Amino acid sequence: MASQAQPIRKILIVGGGSAGWMTAAALSANLAQGCEIALIESEEVGTVGVGEATIPPIRTFNQMLGIDEAEFMKRTQASYKLGIEFVNWGRAGHRYFHPFGPHGRAFDVVPVHQHWLLAKAAGETAGFDEHSMAWHLAKANRFVRPSGDPRSVLSTFDYAYHFDAGLYARYLRAYSEQRGVVRHEGKIGSVQQHGETGFVTGVTLEDGRSLEAELFIDCSGFRGLLIEGALQAGYADWTHWLPCDRAVAIPCEKAGDFTPYTRSTAREAGWQWRIPLQHRTGNGHVYSSQFTSDEAALDVLLSNLDGKPLAEPNRLRFTTGMRRKFWDKNVIAVGLSSGFLEPLESTSLHLIQAGISKLLALFPDTSFDPAVIAEYNHIAATEMERIRDFIVLHYKLMDRDEPMWRHTAAMEVPDSLAFKIDHFRRYGRHIPRDMDLFAPPSWHAVHIGQFNLPEGTDPLGAYRPSGREWLGKLRSAMANEAARQPSHQAFIDQHCKA
Numbered sequence: 001m002a003s004q005a006q007p008i009r010k011i012l013i014v015g016g017g018s019a020g021w022m023t024a025a026a027l028s029a030n031l032a033q034g035c036e037i038a039l040i041e042s043e044e045v046g047t048v049g050v051g052e053a054t055i056p057p058i059r060t061f062n063q064m065l066g067i068d069e070a071e072f073m074k075r076t077q078a079s080y081k082l083g084i085e086f087v088n089w090g091r092a093g094h095r096y097f098h099p100f101g102p103h104g105r106a107f108d109v110v111p112v113h114q115h116w117l118l119a120k121a122a123g124e125t126a127g128f129d130e131h132s133m134a135w136h137l138a139k140a141n142r143f144v145r146p147s148g149d150p151r152s153v154l155s156t157f158d159y160a161y162h163f164d165a166g167l168y169a170r171y172l173r174a175y176s177e178q179r180g181v182v183r184h185e186g187k188i189g190s191v192q193q194h195g196e197t198g199f200v201t202g203v204t205l206e207d208g209r210s211l212e213a214e215l216f217i218d219c220s221g222f223r224g225l226l227i228e229g230a231l232q233a234g235y236a237d238w239t240h241w242l243p244c245d246r247a248v249a250i251p252c253e254k255a256g257d258f259t260p261y262t263r264s265t266a267r268e269a270g271w272q273w274r275i276p277l278q279h280r281t282g283n284g285h286v287y288s289s290q291f292t293s294d295e296a297a298l299d300v301l302l303s304n305l306d307g308k309p310l311a312e313p314n315r316l317r318f319t320t321g322m323r324r325k326f327w328d329k330n331v332i333a334v335g336l337s338s339g340f341l342e343p344l345e346s347t348s349l350h351l352i353q354a355g356i357s358k359l360l361a362l363f364p365d366t367s368f369d370p371a372v373i374a375e376y377n378h379i380a381a382t383e384m385e386r387i388r389d390f391i392v393l394h395y396k397l398m399d400r401d402e403p404m405w406r407h408t409a410a411m412e413v414p415d416s417l418a419f420k421i422d423h424f425r426r427y428g429r430h431i432p433r434d435m436d437l438f439a440p441p442s443w444h445a446v447h448i449g450q451f452n453l454p455e456g457t458d459p460l461g462a463y464r465p466s467g468r469e470w471l472g473k474l475r476s477a478m479a480n481e482a483a484r485q486p487s488h489q490a491f492i493d494q495h496c497k498a
Contacts, residue, residue: 014219079278253308259274398450
């Protein structure tokens, strides 16, 4: 009965890494009194630790924890990120930019991209990217924080970070332990469950120690020790839409431009990431074992590094998809234990953050109300499906003559995405849906960047004078402001050098 329910007094987080320590930090910051929080991790179990690029909501997460940006950046060897440059996506030899923030600023009920489409039809040659402040800064390798003055074009962009995920986890561990989180070193040998309800009651470590709790957070990575190993929540496999199932990652010496953006380069059977940190550059090749071999994938990566490799290759295997239940009984899966979407749009750490936000918004008591659990699972699944659709969009809009890209261009996509592609192709409109993480400007960037150009434009445009002059002034103002800003390196040297 709800009236007999008590506040939860003991929480056990299974697994460390980014997911475990982000969860520990958030819970210790928000459950200050009367709740014991413990975390189990093993030095022997490696973390995936390749998720080094983020999206702007990470700033909200750090602010919730009261973390100072400059201090955090120094401790994690971080750099700034204005968006992602996509190279060879859409077509070989082509590049476009997915910026954080809009293209221009709406000056009319007709969106800026529609004015650009109308101008293009009238002979305008300037590219769509040129109407983004983030892109003007990015292409010049410059950075400044956004302006608070809404009249300035410098108020029309956002930013996130690149950082060392291992250093971030270490930083949050110190934060959490200062707030009372107790870390236990060890591997789990067995899981105990209640005979009638199936609820997890505790775990026993391989050395015989037992730990009990009322609420368990599974941050055990792909293994899903509790959510799958004990509760068998099930898994929805999305490989038929996202064929990449492996990755190889390797850091290299810092060389070349210190870009304030991530680069994603489409390769013959996958894509390569490049993430610049203060002390090194992170690189990886995400690929499909159906279309290339492990050896060939590694060769592609090694032959496209900026500098000398700094470590042995780290190989990963994964199945893209999500748990059929993110929360089952008294176990909540956060991070890779809840599912996996390849890091094409840097959503890995965001999905951890989203899981934590939902947990705080729908925090249970000891009754574990099924209605609360159902709502959490509904929101979590919808969020994952919306992000999945955005990533599948990149794979679908490909015009390249290699077997994998011919396959993805021809494949049937989820109805929820097919509708969006079709509507944009007809009218240049994006139709948002509940729980869309990526706002319309992000979709516009990919549709236009990968040649899903509309057959028609917004009918309202027929009632407007040409916006070409205004678009020209916008480009000029952005170029002038970008030229006045410090380089990415100079900004970091002044404010947050490690």
